Amino acid sequence: MDRLHLHSVVKSFGNKKVLQGAALELTKGSVLGLFGRNGSGKSTLLQLLYGSLKADNISISIDDKKILPSEIIPKQLIGYCPQHSFLPKNLKVRDVIPLFHPSEEKQDMVFYDSHIATMTHKRVGNLSLGELKYFEVILLGHLPHPFLLLDEPFSMVEPLHKESLKHFLNAKQEEKGILITDHYYHDVLSISNENTVLKDGMLHKVATTADLQKFEYLTG
Numbered sequence: 001m002d003r004l005h006l007h008s009v010v011k012s013f014g015n016k017k018v019l020q021g022a023a024l025e026l027t028k029g030s031v032l033g034l035f036g037r038n039g040s041g042k043s044t045l046l047q048l049l050y051g052s053l054k055a056d057n058i059s060i061s062i063d064d065k066k067i068l069p070s071e072i073i074p075k076q077l078i079g080y081c082p083q084h085s086f087l088p089k090n091l092k093v094r095d096v097i098p099l100f101h102p103s104e105e106k107q108d109m110v111f112y113d114s115h116i117a118t119m120t121h122k123r124v125g126n127l128s129l130g131e132l133k134y135f136e137v138i139l140l141g142h143l144p145h146p147f148l149l150l151d152e153p154f155s156m157v158e159p160l161h162k163e164s165l166k167h168f169l170n171a172k173q174e175e176k177g178i179l180i181t182d183h184y185y186h187d188v189l190s191i192s193n194e195n196t197v198l199k200d201g202m203l204h205k206v207a208t209t210a211d212l213q214k215f216e217y218l219t220g
């Protein structure tokens with residue numbers, strides 16, 4: 001599965017129109033940076049695409065085959081790392097890994113990641129916010145989904161671990177299409193090869209920081 005096409009995304013909360021026909025393409029081998037101001041609808045868009053939130057209207061196809069949002073999770077088409085933690089707080093890191101990865105080979109890849117190896121004895125609830133985010137991204141990144149959505153993967157992650165995450169995502173893009181949204185825009189731009197900005201409910205392709213200024217995400 002190489003190419004995901006999302007279009008005609010419409011979503012309102014009450015009278016507030018958040019998405020008004022947004023469209024994007026996510027392709028294997030690429031990292032797509034998604035930008036937009038606070039409240040512009042980025043997290044909403046990811047939840048609609050993942051199928052955990054119901055859209056007013058949405059059209060998804062993978063390799064030109066139409067997909068229903070309700071098929072995304074059961075068919076394991078998309079991995080999604082939400083903004084807020086989703087792991088059970090009372091379990092130790094070493095006990096969470098096998099829940100996500102039945103194969104010993106994959107378990108070892110996560111377990112022996114140099115940063116995760118130092119936290120395997122800790123309970124999830126006792127991890128720092130940066131440790132937790134790092135663990136979640138590596139844990140989900142090793143799953144076999146052909147597409148991966150990351151909502152603020154760099155949030156609270158210290159610079160050394162952030163560089164490791166970027167190397168990891170660069171390597172993973174060979175086998176996946178990866179979408180990243182994060183206000184650490186320098187970090188996103190350093191690994192993305194395509195970028196888009198969400199403004200007034202629509203997505204607009206951007207290439208440079210000047211474009212991000214044009215769409216009023218950055219000041220000029």
Ligand SMILES: Nc1ncnc2c1ncn2[C@@H]1O[C@H](COP(=O)(O)OP(=O)(O)OP(=O)(O)O)[C@@H](O)[C@H]1O
Nearest residue numbers: 013014016018036037038039040041042043044045
């Ligand atoms: N369940 C909900 N009920 C009502 N309004 C909601 C709900 N979820 C989101 N919204 C509203 O939709 C808008 C978009 O929210 P969203 O979280 O998608 O923005 P965002 O671009 O991810 O913002 P940020 O950069 O701050 O994370 C906001 O105005 C938010 O208040």
